[in-house]
Amino acid sequence: MCDAQPIREQQLQRILTPLQRFMKAENIVTSVEALRAYECDAFTTMRQLPLLTLLPENIEQVQQIMRLCYQLDIPVVARGAGTGLTAGSMPVENGVLLSMTKFDQILEIDIANRTALIEPGVRNLAVTEAVAPYDLYFAPDPSSQLACSVGGNVAENAGGIHCLKYGLTVHNILALDVITIEGERLTLGGASLDAPGYDLTALLTGSEGLLGVIVGIRVKLLAKPASARVLLCGFASIENASHAIAQIISAGIIPAGLEMIDHTGINAIEELMHAGYPTDAAAVLICELDGSVDEVEDELARVILLLEALDATNIEISNSEAEKARIWAARKAAFPAMARLAPDNYIMDGTIPRRALAAVWQRINQLADEYQLLVVNVFHAGDGNMHPSILFDAMDADQRHRAEELGTRILELCIEVGGTISGEHGVGLEKINQMCLQFNHDELQQFHGVKAAFDAKNLLNPGKQIPTLARCAEFNGMHVHKGEIAFPDLERF
Amino acid sequence: MIDIPTLADQIAQAAADKTPLQLQGGGSKAFYGEAVEGTLLPLGEHRGIINYEPSELVITARAGTPLKEIEQLLEREGQMLGFEPPRFSDNATLGGTIACGLSGPRRPYAGAARDFVLGVTLMNGKGQLLKFGGQVMKNVAGYDLSRLMCGALGTLGVLLEISLKVIPKPQYEETRVIAADFTQMQHLLAEIGRKPFPVSATLLESNRLFIRLSGAQGGVAEASQHIGGDKLSDNDAPWLGVKEQQHDFFNQPKPLWRLSLPPMAPAVPASLFDGPTLIEWGGALRWLYSQQSDSLQQWAKANGGHAICFKNPLPGSPIFTPLPPALLALHQRLKARFDPAGILNPGRLYPDL
Numbered sequence: 001m002c003d004a005q006p007i008r009e010q011q012l013q014r015i016l017t018p019l020q021r022f023m024k025a026e027n028i029v030t031s032v033e034a035l036r037a038y039e040c041d042a043f044t045t046m047r048q049l050p051l052l053t054l055l056p057e058n059i060e061q062v063q064q065i066m067r068l069c070y071q072l073d074i075p076v077v078a079r080g081a082g083t084g085l086t087a088g089s090m091p092v093e094n095g096v097l098l099s100m101t102k103f104d105q106i107l108e109i110d111i112a113n114r115t116a117l118i119e120p121g122v123r124n125l126a127v128t129e130a131v132a133p134y135d136l137y138f139a140p141d142p143s144s145q146l147a148c149s150v151g152g153n154v155a156e157n158a159g160g161i162h163c164l165k166y167g168l169t170v171h172n173i174l175a176l177d178v179i180t181i182e183g184e185r186l187t188l189g190g191a192s193l194d195a196p197g198y199d200l201t202a203l204l205t206g207s208e209g210l211l212g213v214i215v216g217i218r219v220k221l222l223a224k225p226a227s228a229r230v231l232l233c234g235f236a237s238i239e240n241a242s243h244a245i246a247q248i249i250s251a252g253i254i255p256a257g258l259e260m261i262d263h264t265g266i267n268a269i270e271e272l273m274h275a276g277y278p279t280d281a282a283a284v285l286i287c288e289l290d291g292s293v294d295e296v297e298d299e300l301a302r303v304i305l306l307l308e309a310l311d312a313t314n315i316e317i318s319n320s321e322a323e324k325a326r327i328w329a330a331r332k333a334a335f336p337a338m339a340r341l342a343p344d345n346y347i348m349d350g351t352i353p354r355r356a357l358a359a360v361w362q363r364i365n366q367l368a369d370e371y372q373l374l375v376v377n378v379f380h381a382g383d384g385n386m387h388p389s390i391l392f393d394a395m396d397a398d399q400r401h402r403a404e405e406l407g408t409r410i411l412e413l414c415i416e417v418g419g420t421i422s423g424e425h426g427v428g429l430e431k432i433n434q435m436c437l438q439f440n441h442d443e444l445q446q447f448h449g450v451k452a453a454f455d456a457k458n459l460l461n462p463g464k465q466i467p468t469l470a471r472c473a474e475f476n477g478m479h480v481h482k483g484e485i486a487f488p489d490l491e492r493f
Numbered sequence: 494m495i496d497i498p499t500l501a502d503q504i505a506q507a508a509a510d511k512t513p514l515q516l517q518g519g520g521s522k523a524f525y526g527e528a529v530e531g532t533l534l535p536l537g538e539h540r541g542i543i544n545y546e547p548s549e550l551v552i553t554a555r556a557g558t559p560l561k562e563i564e565q566l567l568e569r570e571g572q573m574l575g576f577e578p579p580r581f582s583d584n585a586t587l588g589g590t591i592a593c594g595l596s597g598p599r600r601p602y603a604g605a606a607r608d609f610v611l612g613v614t615l616m617n618g619k620g621q622l623l624k625f626g627g628q629v630m631k632n633v634a635g636y637d638l639s640r641l642m643c644g645a646l647g648t649l650g651v652l653l654e655i656s657l658k659v660i661p662k663p664q665y666e667e668t669r670v671i672a673a674d675f676t677q678m679q680h681l682l683a684e685i686g687r688k689p690f691p692v693s694a695t696l697l698e699s700n701r702l703f704i705r706l707s708g709a710q711g712g713v714a715e716a717s718q719h720i721g722g723d724k725l726s727d728n729d730a731p732w733l734g735v736k737e738q739q740h741d742f743f744n745q746p747k748p749l750w751r752l753s754l755p756p757m758a759p760a761v762p763a764s765l766f767d768g769p770t771l772i773e774w775g776g777a778l779r780w781l782y783s784q785q786s787d788s789l790q791q792w793a794k795a796n797g798g799h800a801i802c803f804k805n806p807l808p809g810s811p812i813f814t815p816l817p818p819a820l821l822a823l824h825q826r827l828k829a830r831f832d833p834a835g836i837l838n839p840g841r842l843y844p845d846l
Binding site: 110111112113114115134135136156157159163164167168170171180184186190191192193194195196197198199200202203205206207211223224225226246247249250252253254291292293294295298299351352353354355380383384385418419420421422423424425426427431435438439442443446447449450452453454465466 | 546547548549550551571572594600601604605607608617621622623624625627628629630631632633634635636637638640641643644645649660661662664679683686687688689690691708709710711712714715716753754755756757774777778797798799801813814815816819820821823824826827829830831842843
């Protein structure tokens with residue numbers, strides 16, 4: 001810390017004069033008090049002050065900033081709305097924090113082609129709101145959609161409740177306008193359904209700001225379904241709830257959303273939202289069906305038959321937009337509800353094949369007992385994306401340590417059954433060690449190769465998403481579970 | 494099955510000797526892309542379905558598995574590949590399908606090949622066996638290198654195993670046929686595109702517009718009523734015709750072009766092509782014959798898309814629309830990171846790649 005101050009001052013001296021030539025003073029933030037607002041994303045346990053924050057107003061300014069940082073070897077971290085959950089947009093020490101909030105315009109709505117050209121700082125929900133008069137919408141709907149920016153959705157390849165049927169961000173964008181670290185502007189993809197060359201639009205999506213800075217996005221718009229109804233029901237056992245998921249999918253039905261909440265989660269939500277969730281159930285399932293009116297009624301009847309055969313209780317079906325909204329609002333309030341149970345909440349994002357759901361769920365509960373921590377399971381069951389939340393108190397060093405270790409055990413479990421450490425939240429800095437569990441030396445080296453092809457000086461969001469080989473060697477060395485088959489009773493690939 | 498260590502040695506040796514390799518699955522799409530010179534690396538033997546559980550909506554198979562075998566297996570379980578890939582011959586393999594990244598009539602409505610790729614195991618040009626993505630629908634751990642392989646024509650790695658998302662087959666399908674010219678087609682499709690109709694394919698062929706509807710019978714009936722026209726007695730014929738290029742249109746021994754455009758892009762000027770055209774994908778995919786390589790590629794680009802000479806190219810003209818210099822340089826840097834010796838299908842996508 002003693003040396004940090006002079007370096008910071010020196011770096012500021014180097015960058016400020018050239019910046020002031022093309023940036024308004026009000027868009028250059030240097031005071032420590034003002035910089036506090038940028039020191040973390042929604043994963044508030046990890047914080048770092050940037051050297052300074054820049055708020056460019058146009059693409060030319062982004063290009064000039066990048067050229068300058070490239071020339072001066074100063075790292076750049078791009079930030080959207082800061083709602084990320086993995087410290088992905090946490091600043092780098094003595095680096096520039098590039099806030100894209102001034103890129104908040106919807107540039108074009110092309111109704112006939114059903115696309116929109118937007119700037120990255122546009123809020124997710126604002127896209128759907130803007131095209132609603134034309135009976136269209138933008139499909140990705142992460143729970144943070146009120147606040148999160150589409151640029152951030154692209155950086156993380158965000159999903160949401162409806163991605164089981166309508167896909168992730170990668171499935172709902174056509175083109176990206178990108179500025180490289182050298183200040184070069186590239187257009188990836190196009191207004192057509194494919195583009196010549198490698199699929200770099202897909203590669204950039206989910207690359208967490210390590211490959212380029214997104215300055216424009218062409219999104220796909222979908223027609224609103226004629227009908228959408230939500231079904232809520234309870235189960236006395238985790239097994240039956242899990243069977244219900246597999247059987248709905250096996251019946252050829254792809255629900256627009258298929259969610260599950262465990263007993264603790266149900267009660268936390270009920271206390272906050274009073275949504276009418278059955279508080280005695282071991283699990284509740286929320287299933288949204290959409291399509292034509294006939295299609296929805298037909299599928300609903302089939303789903304109810306199947307649920308009844310699995311002894312589902314308290315089956316409730318939405319009869320109006322208001323009832324539908326009430327059921328979903330409660331689900332989306334899961335995290336605020338949990339915040340009332342403990343000071344801190346470590347949200348996992350592992351994704352597993354659906355068939356392993358019941359076994360993994362039970363194993364997580366056993367692990368929670370072993371680590372003497374409360375874990376609440378709220379998840380996108382339809383696509384196997386689990387969000388177990390570990391409740392703890394960060395002020396208690398021992399609890400914090402146990403929570404971290406339990407988190408790693410849970411993610412390890414996800415990998416063992418053929419899943420992944422992150423379904424939609426990204427790796428950022430928060431899960432960087434667990435990347436070492438999922439990928440081997442050669443695979444990580446290949447990732448670094450891709451990074452180097454875009455950013456040879458490693459200046460864009462350095463240290464995030466892809467761990468260094470040295471970091472993994474150290475982590476795997478300390479990590480006792482690596483290499484053992486810890487849960488021989490589990491089904492595997 | 495191919496012995497992986499042997500393949501690794503073979504590739505490492507080729508890299509050391511700088512001997513280019515020509516990757517081949519079933520050879521069904523050998524006509525596609527730029528010509529490659531190199532030692533033939535046959536991969537068709539690496540076949541077999543590794544894992545398929547219908548309730549997971551995922552199939553994992555070795556890259557040499559015939560596409561036909563996969564489609565038949567899915568069919569038995571009432572499922573299908575959502576991107577409806579062309580086979581062109583019974584030899585077509587899963588690996589070739591993904592490497593070419595081709596999608597069929599359902600593409601605008603269900604997604605492209607790249608949208609269904611969940612994970613791959615590949616060998617890079619150094620002979621390293623690498624696994625990216627997985628068997629789950631959502632996966633953001635690391636860069637999405639599986640989708641990058643889609644359409645890369647084997648220039649970044651040898652695909653060995655592929656996991657794909659599959660979808661349930663629609664309960665019911667019918668095709669409507671109505672009289673329409675190009676302008677009427679654009680008008681009608683823009684209008685119904687904003688309605689939640691279960692359109693799953695369209696084709697404009699000499700002033701006849703075919704629209705396929707797939708889904709629950711009630712939803713299809715509602716859309717049929719709105720669209721009008723007649724119900725086609727053979728629902729599959731037009732779609733097989735374009736997907737497998739069995740339609741008479743595709744028989745001509747001249748340069749066949751595939752234009753990918755925004756659906757509402759104007760009609761291709763008559764001066765740029767000869768004879769009839771076929772238009773699929775709601776207007777976003779246009780097939781025609783032309784000798785005017787450069788002007789056609791320029792026109793497509795100016796109108797927001799690109800043109801590929803799909804078959805029978807004119808000697809010396811580029812197959813794929815050339816990339817702007819900065820983008821080509823990025824492609825070259827990427828290629829060098831996967832295949833530093835430049836031995837995997839060099840030149841198949843672009844002569845300098």
